[in-house]
């Protein structure tokens with residue numbers, strides 16, 4: 199009996215690379231929390247319970263640039279990784295050559311990791327823009 203689509207090497211490669219980028223995206227939540235606590239910047243009134251005065255409570259509700267940066271990075275992941283998972287799955291189902299599928303998946307995952315590093319450090323532009331162009335281009339080529 200021929201192997202089913204889900205047993206194919208392309209599908210296994212897709213599952214592996216999709217899992218890597220999804221885990222990376224999920225990591226953005228604990229990183230946001232880390233920045234919220236270290237910068238003492240929260241989104242909701244009820245999150246500022248540790249404030250010792252009404253003034254401190256007010257300060258804690260002011261947006262912090264580091265927290266906002268991680269949030270933008272997370273948002274950008276959502277804009278790119280969700281389409282990658284959907285389009286990558288459809289592409290894997292078309293039965294492409296393993297070598298070209300691996301190239302697409304690796305370029306996407308590599309450039310997404312570069313995008314995160316460039317956004318969070320931050321690295322000077324055009325490093326982030328180039329990594330974004332590479333991974334969004336990958337989605338178009340699948």
Ligand SMILES: N[C@@H](CCC(=O)N[C@@H](CS)C(=O)NCC(=O)O)C(=O)O
Pocket residue numbers: 270271273274277326327330331
């Ligand atoms: N939603 C994005 C669409 C364009 C995009 O993803 N640009 C890349 C390369 S400049 C980026 O990293 N944008 C920053 C961001 O989404 O916060 C934006 O508003 O910038």
